[in-house]
Amino acid sequence: xxxxxxxxxxxxxxxxxxxxxxxxxxxxxxxxxxxxxxxxxxxxxxxxxxxxxxxxxxxxxxxxxxxxxxxxxxxxxxxxxxxxxxxxxxxxxxxxxxxxxxxxxxxxxxxxxxxxxxxxxxxxxxxxxxxxxxxxxxxxxxxxxxxxxxxxxxxxxxxxxxxxxxxxxxxxxxxxxxxxxxxxxxxxxxxxxxxxxxxxxxxxxxxxxxxxxxxxxxxxxxxxxxxxxxxxxxxxxxxxxxxxxxxxxxxxxxxxxxxxxxxxxxxxxxxxxxxxxxxxxxxxxxxxxxxxxxxxxxxxxxxxxxxxxxxxxxxxxxxxxxxxxxxxxxxxxxxxxxxxxxxxxxxxxxxxxxxxxx
Amino acid sequence: xxxxxxxxxxxxxxxxxxxxxxxxxxxxxxxxxxxxxxxxxxxxxxxxxxxxxxxxxxxxxxxxxxxxxxxxxxxxxxxxxxxxxxxxxxxxxxxxxxxxxxxxxxxxxxxxxxxxxxxxxxxxxxxxxxxxxxxxxxxxxxxxxxxxxxxxxxxxxxxxx
Numbered sequence: 001x002x003x004x005x006x007x008x009x010x011x012x013x014x015x016x017x018x019x020x021x022x023x024x025x026x027x028x029x030x031x032x033x034x035x036x037x038x039x040x041x042x043x044x045x046x047x048x049x050x051x052x053x054x055x056x057x058x059x060x061x062x063x064x065x066x067x068x069x070x071x072x073x074x075x076x077x078x079x080x081x082x083x084x085x086x087x088x089x090x091x092x093x094x095x096x097x098x099x100x101x102x103x104x105x106x107x108x109x110x111x112x113x114x115x116x117x118x119x120x121x122x123x124x125x126x127x128x129x130x131x132x133x134x135x136x137x138x139x140x141x142x143x144x145x146x147x148x149x150x151x152x153x154x155x156x157x158x159x160x161x162x163x164x165x166x167x168x169x170x171x172x173x174x175x176x177x178x179x180x181x182x183x184x185x186x187x188x189x190x191x192x193x194x195x196x197x198x199x200x201x202x203x204x205x206x207x208x209x210x211x212x213x214x215x216x217x218x219x220x221x222x223x224x225x226x227x228x229x230x231x232x233x234x235x236x237x238x239x240x241x242x243x244x245x246x247x248x249x250x251x252x253x254x255x256x257x258x259x260x261x262x263x264x265x266x267x268x269x270x271x272x273x274x275x276x277x278x279x280x281x282x283x284x285x286x287x288x289x290x291x292x293x294x295x296x297x298x299x300x301x302x303x304x305x306x307x308x309x310x311x312x313x314x315x316x317x318x319x320x321x322x323x324x325x326x327x328x329x330x331x332x333x334x335x336x337x338x339x340x341x342x343x344x345x346x347x348x349x350x351x352x353x354x355x356x357x358x
Numbered sequence: 359x360x361x362x363x364x365x366x367x368x369x370x371x372x373x374x375x376x377x378x379x380x381x382x383x384x385x386x387x388x389x390x391x392x393x394x395x396x397x398x399x400x401x402x403x404x405x406x407x408x409x410x411x412x413x414x415x416x417x418x419x420x421x422x423x424x425x426x427x428x429x430x431x432x433x434x435x436x437x438x439x440x441x442x443x444x445x446x447x448x449x450x451x452x453x454x455x456x457x458x459x460x461x462x463x464x465x466x467x468x469x470x471x472x473x474x475x476x477x478x479x480x481x482x483x484x485x486x487x488x489x490x491x492x493x494x495x496x497x498x499x500x501x502x503x504x505x506x507x508x509x510x511x512x513x514x515x516x517x518x519x
Contacts, residue, residue, distance in 0.1 A: 052505070165416055169370055169408035175401045176377055184394035186387045191380060191398070214449050221445040221479060 005127075017057045024061040028068030032085055033076055039069035039085045039270075040326040041216050044209055047334060055338040062334055066327045067119055067310050070270055074111035074303065078104060087270035087306040090278040097294035106240060110296055113241040114252060114303035121256035121304070122263060122311025129264065129312070133319050148320050177202050248300045251281055255301035259308030264315045269325025270306040277305035367413025371406045378402025448479055464513015469495035 012018075024046065031042035043066050050058035073085030077092035078099050088095075098107040140148070153171055180191045181201025192198040245252065255277045262273040281301035282291045291298055314331075316322045323329035381398025452472045460468045474491035482490070499517055502508045 052507075163412075165408055165411045169405060169412060172374070172401050172405040172408060173370075175397070176373075176405065179377075179381075179398050179401065184397070185390060185392055186385060186394040188384055188394050190384060190394055191377075214453065217449045217476070218446045221448055 011056050012060060014056075016054060017060050020053055020057040021060045021064040024064040025068045028065035029072045031065075032069030032072035037216065039066050039073065039087070040330070041213055042066065042069045043327050043330045044211075044213055047209075047330060050334050051337070055340050058334055058338055059331070059340070062327075062331045063314075066331070067115075067307060070306060070310055071111060071115040074115070075108065078107040078111065085271075087274050089271065090274035090306075091299050091302045094278075094292060094294065094298050097292065098296065098299075099294075101294045103294065103296075106244075106296060107299060109241050110244060110299045111303050113245070114255070114300050115307040117245075117252060118256055118259055118304040118307030118309075119311055122260055122308035122313075125260040125264075125308070125312045126314055129315055130319060133315065148322060151322065177207065244296060244300060248297060251297060251301040252304045254280065254284075255304030256308045259305035260312040262305075263309030263312035269313060269327070270309045271325075273309035274302040274306040278302040363415060364413050367409045367411070370409025370412060372409075374402045374404070374406030374409055376402070377405060445479060448475070452476065460511050460513070462513060464515050465499060465510035466495045466515045466517065467513065469498065 012021075027046070028039070028042055031037045031045075032039055043062055046061060046065055050061055053061060070085055070087050073083055073088035074095065077083040077088040078095035081092055081096035083089040083092040095107040095111070098104065153175075176191075178201070180198055182189050182192075182199050183201055184190055189199055258277045258280060259270075259273045262276060263269070278298045278301065281298040282288050285291065285297055287295070287297075310327075313323075313325055313328050317328040317332050321332060323332055377398050379402070381395045381402060384393070384395040384398070386393035386395055452475060456468055456472060470491040473494045474487050477487040477490055478484070496517070499510055502510055503517070
């Protein structure tokens, strides 16, 4: 365990990886904090860039950008009441209420601090959980993989917030798109309509950019822009975070654990973790009447939860190839393109490397 | 712009039926139970069934109305003209435009047109959108040709690098 850990650190401590992580973090921060541009879109737009990076740097880029984007979604949530990513939607109201009370610094700081704590807790869980689960994954045969793939597809319908029928219909449309091309048992051109460009099938990158990025631009065409924020001076956002940690350490731990559990479940991602944790925090709070009026407790728990779920969401992605959420789905695509196939074809060493980059 | 569920559902039924029919036409592989026709058949049938369910409003009760978060100080009033909804079709239309025109006009000119139209549609004044249309394509061209080494169509206006 310790040896692989050191090996993994050696793998990521090259200039290329560090610079890529730094740049990806800044990029994720910017995209996540722009309302309407989700963490998923940030990741999807990164895919073409990862093409030109080494495998480790590519994974590091995706991981860094996605976790940064999830955290920075709190920023417009707190300041504008518009969650930057769906994962911040659960407590955007609460954070905005704090901003109105003049506690914007505290709300933002809680977002940063407890997101970071959550991310570390999730990563630790990934390191501890992944090896025993990998043993199970190694003994899988074709039948298990079929049902696992089936489970993954079904989970895709669970995450949709709309009606399950529409989600299943969406899944079928996706499957239909994947039928295009000559990669089928008979090797006959299928649904190509005589267009040679379609013979190779629809590649994942254009599909991802089309589904996530173009759709977002289409949505932007119809939504009016948010009003400008009044200017004021900001204090330090990290002030008072340590006091909060001591006061709400139990809430933080509970948020981390819930986030890890939800992240490990395939198909349930950061936004679900945030909602569940926020609800839980309210339910078990000593002062539930303060919720909704700008109370930091729910923010602590949900903030710790959504980032923990991002990290532990890599467990099903790396071991079984089932994405925990849309970001992981894109990341799996990147892994495949880099030859680091998730599931059993990913050698243990490389898998540890993927793990560490979180 | 929101289409009624009935229209979407019936469209899906049509798409599913077409897919199943298309799959039916494909030749099976002799001596193998699973040929190229199986997946389109299954998917097409499933899609058609889902389309029917949507058209008849099954599962409608699960849907939540999208919550518009009220903004302090003046509600945003989206202009509601008949043509306003069609703006959503602009991005895919521009993509098609790129596919058709890019090889003849070249990347720079096509991208400039697309940037100008998109930024204007998103509410930029011409003072912003014109310089943006002039500079953004050059920047993107630099990134693609220098950093990513992807050749873009030169067309009428080849870049000096």
